[in-house]
Amino acid sequence: MSIEEAARFVAAAYAVILAVLILYFIITARRVNVLKRDMELLEQEVERRQPGGASEG
Amino acid sequence: MSSGRQFMAILRKDLIRELRTREMLISMILFVLLAMVIFHYAFTVKEGADLTFFTGGMLWVTFIFAMLLGLNRSFAQEKDERCLDGLLLCPVDRVTIFLAKTAGNLIFLLIIQVVAVPIFTLFFVQRSYAGDLLQFLIVLLLADLGICALGTLLATISMNTRSRDLLLPIIFLPLIVPVLIAATGATTLIFAEGASFGSLLARVLFLLGFDAVFMVAAYGTYDFAIGE
């Protein structure tokens, strides 16, 4: 096998590794964003229902 | 009551219960025999195809799957009839329960093999391996022990989950592959060309090691597996 062909395989292998890691980061970032947004909404909700919500009776 | 007597008591209970109806045993034996016939039709594609190198594999695959059926059945029964709960109320060492159940399953497997192996030999094995019988029996026993010990431990866990009998094969099969590799290798060698202890030594020691390691592991974890 010539070096060009071999190099293609080697590049493919490293590309796969990189792709998997990038995918993982994207998915995790999305998870974290969703969770953070949920957390903010819920925290707001909890504050509303606290004594600060006395105005609502 | 000493552990030894507790062991015998539990073992006797399991054996008597099964031997009274013989349901599970008969089903498992029928399954094994049917599997052999199916294997013949599955693998004999060419006229006069030689299945000699498949013999070990066919034999052990059949026994492993039969054991899965049997384990599911016996543990499901226990759970439904709440035998295990009753047993746990007694001051029995959990490990004793494990050993007794493993022994019980081992005996069932041996009974099935006593029936199945001669018929299998008739169907698939061309040469007489009477000279290697001792080797064969040792391999048989060691592999059986591994299958039963691991099976009993895992069935105890799987029975308490949502998907019960569906889960057992999934958690059991990956773990039992090493036993399968060693046992089929040794068995095929014995059936095909005959093998002295020397050539089988590696596999026999491997099976011995496997059994020892997992018996110890089960000893350490069975308390937790059986829960509460």
Place this chain on the structure above:
Amino acid sequence: MKKLISAPSLFMGAGVFLVVGLLLGFWWAPVDASSMGFSQKIFYYHAPIAETALVAFGISFVAAILYLRSQDLKWDRLGFVCVRLGLLFSVMVMITGMIWGKASWDTWWAWEPRLTTFLLVCFLYIAYWVLRSVVEEEQRRATYAAVFAIIAFIDVPITFFATRFLPEGLHPVVITTGDTGMEGSMFASFFISMIGMTLLLVALIRSELVVESLKDRVADLKHKIGG
């Protein structure tokens, strides 16, 4: 110190080592003398990934034992995170292994020790995942998972030996991997990459644990609201 081991710096540290290792592997280390030639270079990431996967599973083993002793669910969480990451790395081992196999032996799959061991390892820890998914109650799930994690990890070296030293049947197909005896520069490149991968694992564990605690917080809040 805390700053040093925070997630971002761990990732950066990992990145540095990995890139350096890669560059060394390609430019400093010589091309492999055996028939594999240039494709051997895949090894500089393939092997560290394999080692890291096993480290991840090893951590899950220790975490399982610690859980059984303390009944503290934080160990269960660590164990599950490590199993998931171990699976991720194992899949990568297999993919790179298959690519390497295609380059070396012109076949995508061969029943050879490395690929089959990791295939079985994948099945093993997928089974762990399935086991977790069919038990509802938290403590019981953690207990069963811990028992299985212990058994599974013990089985890994056993499987390794079984595929390597016990040829299957009478006519084994033995394909040697050919990576025996490394030159100094090869070893150095490999070693640096290995440090990088291990750092990457630690960074990923940290990030996963952070996500898990975020999930906890959200669940807590939902509970407070009375959901």
